[in-house]
């Protein structure tokens with residue numbers, strides 16, 4: 001299934017007039033955001049770690065020429081960009097193509113090898129389970145999935161070392177824990193929180209004054225990282241007991257959630273939040 005971009009109208013609205021500006025699309029996916037930025041007259045540098053999107057990216061290069069550049073890397077590589085840019089946009093998580101293709105192993109709805117990698121390198125979920133201790137696995141289930149009794153479940157998983165999605169699913173005795181366990185493993189396999197933290201840490205130095213960073217998140221863990229990072233950037237600097245503080249380097253844009261119409265048309269938008277900031281100094 002082709003990915004339907006989430007909160008795209010809100011993101012475009014937050015970015016304002018982008019004609020002639022340079023936008024980094026950190027999560028190319030099916031290219032819905034990149035295409036909209038290009039159609040609005042922007043130049044786009046796009047990242048994606050999933051080699052399956054390269055054909056779509058190449059088609060966009062053929063269509064838009066040197067206004068579009070694709071970098072097949074994780075987005076923490078934005079630290080290597082050699083120019084300042086006008087906006088950096090993240091539409092986090094996985095795409096419909098990733099979750100809906102059985103062989104990728106992301107979904108407990110299809111039987112497939114327990115893979116869950118967004119890119120072709122690194123450890124699969126099955127290999128990660130094999131490598132971790134019971135305690136480390138329990139920590140991951142608790143931290144990234146909020147799974148209660150994570151220790152008991154981690155022990156059951158380590159005892160069986162599931163190799164397929166259905167083998168894992170069948171070990172999870174509480175049906176309410178199935179989606180959280182799959183989410184937790186996916187986050188760990190792809191180091192999603194580490195990637196986000198590393199990328200956000202270089203955003204201030206990459207943006208021009210007046211530049212914006214906009215993030216669309218899909219669960220509370222990534223939303224918390226974005227919210228806390230933006231709060232730190234928008235807090236005046238200096239000792240709060242002193243009468244004069246240095247102005248904050250960034251200002252918050254209004255946070256947004258999907259409209260009722262978007263929610264009716266795209267169930268993936270359900271948990272989406274958009275947060276943004278503009279660089280002031």
Ligand SMILES: C[S@@+](CC[C@H](N)C(=O)[O-])C[C@H]1O[C@@H](n2cnc3c(N)ncnc32)[C@H](O)[C@@H]1O
Nearest residue numbers: 005027029030031032033048049074075091195
């Ligand atoms: C929600 S989809 C983006 C959809 C896109 N905005 C569109 O309109 O089609 C997320 C994409 O980001 C990619 N991705 C997730 N984390 C990444 C990371 N750390 N580095 C690079 N790409 C990443 C995934 O491979 C996936 O293709």
